[in-house]
Amino acid sequence: MNITVVGTGYVGLVTGTCLAENGNNVICVDIDENKVNRMKNGEVPIYEPHLDVLFERNIEAGRLNFTTNLIQGLDHAEVIFLALPTPEDEDGSADLKYVLGVAQEIGQHITDYKVIVDKSTVPVGTAEKVEATIAANTSTEFDVVSNPEFLREGFAVDDFLKPERIVVGTSSQRAEEIMHRLYKPFVRSGNPIIFMDEKSAELTKYAANSFLATKITFMNEIANYCQIVGADVDKVRIGMGTDSRIGKRFLFPGIGYGGSCFPKDVKALHKSGQDVNHKFKILDAVVEVNEAQKTILFPQINNHFGGNLKGKTISIWGLAFKPETDDIREAPSLYMIEKLLEAGAKIKAFDPEAMENVKQKLGDKIQFVDNMYEATQNTDALLICTEWSIFRTPNFSKLKAQMNDAVIFDGRNLYDIDEMTEAGFKYTSIGRTAV
Ligand SMILES: NC(=O)c1ccc[n+]([C@@H]2O[C@H](COP(=O)([O-])OP(=O)(O)OC[C@H]3O[C@@H](n4cnc5c(N)ncnc54)[C@H](O)[C@@H]3O)[C@@H](O)[C@H]2O)c1
Numbered sequence: 001m002n003i004t005v006v007g008t009g010y011v012g013l014v015t016g017t018c019l020a021e022n023g024n025n026v027i028c029v030d031i032d033e034n035k036v037n038r039m040k041n042g043e044v045p046i047y048e049p050h051l052d053v054l055f056e057r058n059i060e061a062g063r064l065n066f067t068t069n070l071i072q073g074l075d076h077a078e079v080i081f082l083a084l085p086t087p088e089d090e091d092g093s094a095d096l097k098y099v100l101g102v103a104q105e106i107g108q109h110i111t112d113y114k115v116i117v118d119k120s121t122v123p124v125g126t127a128e129k130v131e132a133t134i135a136a137n138t139s140t141e142f143d144v145v146s147n148p149e150f151l152r153e154g155f156a157v158d159d160f161l162k163p164e165r166i167v168v169g170t171s172s173q174r175a176e177e178i179m180h181r182l183y184k185p186f187v188r189s190g191n192p193i194i195f196m197d198e199k200s201a202e203l204t205k206y207a208a209n210s211f212l213a214t215k216i217t218f219m220n221e222i223a224n225y226c227q228i229v230g231a232d233v234d235k236v237r238i239g240m241g242t243d244s245r246i247g248k249r250f251l252f253p254g255i256g257y258g259g260s261c262f263p264k265d266v267k268a269l270h271k272s273g274q275d276v277n278h279k280f281k282i283l284d285a286v287v288e289v290n291e292a293q294k295t296i297l298f299p300q301i302n303n304h305f306g307g308n309l310k311g312k313t314i315s316i317w318g319l320a321f322k323p324e325t326d327d328i329r330e331a332p333s334l335y336m337i338e339k340l341l342e343a344g345a346k347i348k349a350f351d352p353e354a355m356e357n358v359k360q361k362l363g364d365k366i367q368f369v370d371n372m373y374e375a376t377q378n379t380d381a382l383l384i385c386t387e388w389s390i391f392r393t394p395n396f397s398k399l400k401a402q403m404n405d406a407v408i409f410d411g412r413n414l415y416d417i418d419e420m421t422e423a424g425f426k427y428t429s430i431g432r433t434a435v
Pocket residue numbers: 006007008009010011012029030031032035083084085086098101102119120121122149150151152153260261
């Protein structure tokens with residue numbers, strides 16, 4: 001099938017590449033000329049495991065092409081995916097200017113039947129708005145489909161190629177058949193393509209993300225309570241998670257959820273509710289608890305240094321909002337860095353993939369180093385913000401010998417408390433105290 005994907009960020013580029021991998025002819029359109037030129041030169045502009053191999057293979061096969069010219073993309077395709085940003089607006093709602101702007105251009109330029117597929121995360125009723133915007137500019141036939149994306153950064157290629165489910169919202173039989181034909185190769189294992197109306201599809205995405213954010217937040221509150229009463233949240237987590245009704249996943253406490261989706265999507269659903277006088281009380285609490293959770297380790301670090309962090313060096317392992325990505329949007333590390341800098345601390349940081357993005361944001365406000373042990377040379381404490389695999393089994397003797405003081409604040413509960421105490425570390429984690 002001839003496909004065009006508009007927007008080549010984490011979702012658009014993965015979508016375009018994976019659709020090409022299944023034999024479709026794909027054009028990816030982006031307004032960022034520099035990004036398009038880099039991709040034309042064979043460079044993957046984001047870090048996403050396994051994407052590079054598929055990217056190269058499909059470019060070589062001639063199935064994956066890039067342009068800044070939307071009209072070229074529209075002429076090429078039967079199906080046009082919108083993978084555009086829907087950032088948080090000032091009032092918490094999702095800003096639809098990118099989606100509706102492109103919808104207007106589509107209306108102005110299509111000359112034959114198209115299926116316009118919205119993959120961006122958008123509030124209930126957006127498909128109707130997209131449809132009205134296109135219809136106001138053309139008399140050509142078209143259908144608008146809501147097809148929310150559930151991929152996780154770091155696993156995006158796998159999630160796209162082998163989805164647990166595909167949700168498609170459409171009221172058009174013609175569009176449903178096309179979407180079924182397009183997605184059939186991705187669900188050969190038997191996982192479902194779930195067809196529904198557009199509004200339900202749009203809400204499914206917000207409901208799923210808000211539920212997962214709530215699950216994490218609930219565990220963060222349990223963890224904070226464990227800390228007070230002397231229980232161990234990791235034991236509680238395993239005790240709870242083995243109940244299949246609860247499930248083992250997304251129960252890991254930490255320094256808050258971040259990323260480009262959960263923070264903005266929880267707020268957008270909350271705002272959509274407000275707009276129709278429906279109060280999502282639970283989401284109010286989720287936002288509030290998560291805000292506090294992002295800096296929950298700060299008072300403990302500050303107390304350790306007697307309330308004076310001036311001139312102290314704190315090393316940070318992990319800057320990305322989660323492992324296996326270079327994405328730093330709403331990363332808890334950034335909130336901790338802000339607090340520590342405000343208090344006068346110096347920061348030495350290491351992350352396997354995200355340092356360049358942090359450098360662009362913070363410049364030389366913090367020091368970036370090339371490896372995890374360089375970060376801990378002559379440092380006063382180590383703070384772990386992201387659970388990259390390489391941080392899981394460090395050489396503790398080496399660490400201890402290098403550090404001015406053997407002090408670790410672990411925002412991701414990577415190590416065994418008793419082992420750390422035996423090894424002579426002062427070790428603070430989330431929701432666990434040494435017995
Ligand atoms: N990142 C994720 O893991 C993820 C997962 C599921 C859903 N989503 C949703 O998908 C959407 C896209 O997210 P993302 O993370 O890929 O965004 P992103 O910011 O990484 O990428 C968006 C791209 O769109 C381009 N763009 C902006 N305006 C354009 C225009 N007029 N024409 C062409 N290109 C344009 C930008 O240059 C950028 O390359 C959002 O609604 C997001 O909520 C994201």
